[in-house]
Amino acid sequence: MPEKTAGNRASTLEPQTKLKAPAGTLYRGREGMWSWVVHRITGVAIFFFLLVHILDTALVRVSPEAYNAVIGTYKNPIMGIGEVALVAAIGLHALNGLRIILIDFWSWGTKHQRVLFWAVVILWLILMIGFTPRHLMNVFGE
């Protein structure tokens, strides 16, 4: 009897121990996980920009010259490209935030969170196609 029990246990365990990596899940390595990663990274980046942006805007209280000197640095080409990255981060965070709300409050959204992820990506691409050429013309044009 004990041998038979042991044999049964081994046979039920065998298929599981053969798997080298965890099987695909709804979350790991998929749209759900990557949208979480992107939301965190963009959130932290936007937070630190906000700290700097409040301080640079506060210079309007110091003098016109002080404000113009600092805001002037936002107009050089490197910062111009940085502004594209900033708008890209804000766009992703905003659209994915709306996706999270739809998942939280709407059962259709919960069920179709993957569709919503790709909707976020497409809307973000449209946003960036609208913004980037216009902004770069302002930065690099005269």
Next chain:
Amino acid sequence: MATTIDSPRAPRIRRRGINWEKWGWIYMRVSGVVLVVLIFGHLFVNLMIGDGVKALDFAFVGGKLSDPFWQWWDTLLLWLALIHGSNGMRTIINDYTHNRMVNLTLKGALGLSTVVLLVLGTLVIFTFDPCPVGAPTDLLPSICGDL
């Protein structure tokens, strides 16, 4: 403190008092929706219209902030965005710091910088003078010429 997550079927213990985590959760969603409007409006007016980033200077900001509409737009933007960002950073600190002292130090620094920037930003919006005496007139917004 590091947050411990109960197993999904653990019995729910109701605690007395206000459920601050619940209201934080609601705040992130409500402020998030409003911020989408406020921030995209802010970006559109400052970066897309006219010469975009090239037009930003004291005269531009002074002109905007002498209009009560933009004063309140920016005030709401400041408070909603900074508290939203701070609460998000608090979540991240709780997720990644498990040493109690490190955790409390980071959250203390976060809370302090948030309060300082909220007070500073609000004071700047409501006390600044778009036409400071003695400043070169070519740097000032056009409204200053009418005075």
